[in-house]
Amino acid sequence: MSEAGERIRVGRVSGVYGVRGWVRIFSETEPRDAITGFPRLWMKQAKGWRLVEIESGRAHGPGVVIKFAGVADRDAAYGLMRAELAIEREWLPPAEEGEYYWADLQGLSVEHVDGTPLGTVTGFMETGANDVMVVSGERERLIPWVQGPYILEVDLEGGRIRVDWDPEY
Secondary structure, three states: OOOHHHEEEEEEEEEEEOOOOEEEEEEOOOOHHHHHHOOEEEEEEOOEEEEEEEEEEEEEOOEEEEEEOOOOOHHHHHOOOOOEEEEEHHHOOOOOOOOOOHHHHOOOEEEEOOOOEEEEEEEEEOOOOOOEEEEEOOOEEEEEOOEOOOEEEEEOOOOEEEEOOOOOO
């Protein structure tokens, strides 16, 4: 079993769907239905983490529905409400050159091109135009994830991201 630090949160159970044990999933993957491509997921409930098998899954409207093995009816599905879902980092394929998984960028230090520390990456947000990196330090900064003009260098081994972003913003 993996340690909790090696897991990447990919969603949560947000509702029940039908009477045959299906559940609605709030997916944090991109695309949203990518969560159904894993044969199993880690599920966290009150008793801790356990590995669960995905019997079937698909996109449904703007969301995702999944049928977990051993969940036969609506009552059993209801018992999964608010369960956190995660995968192991090694289940992901390698990122393409110049692309990164958000989970790999979390916690990296962010510094201005002149060396001024701005904080650490605490999250990302999707917007219509581009993704936005959330950097927390002496205050929170929202920096567009646009490689070239704003994101100058990502050094995963060194644990830092260099940006050209006005430290006053």
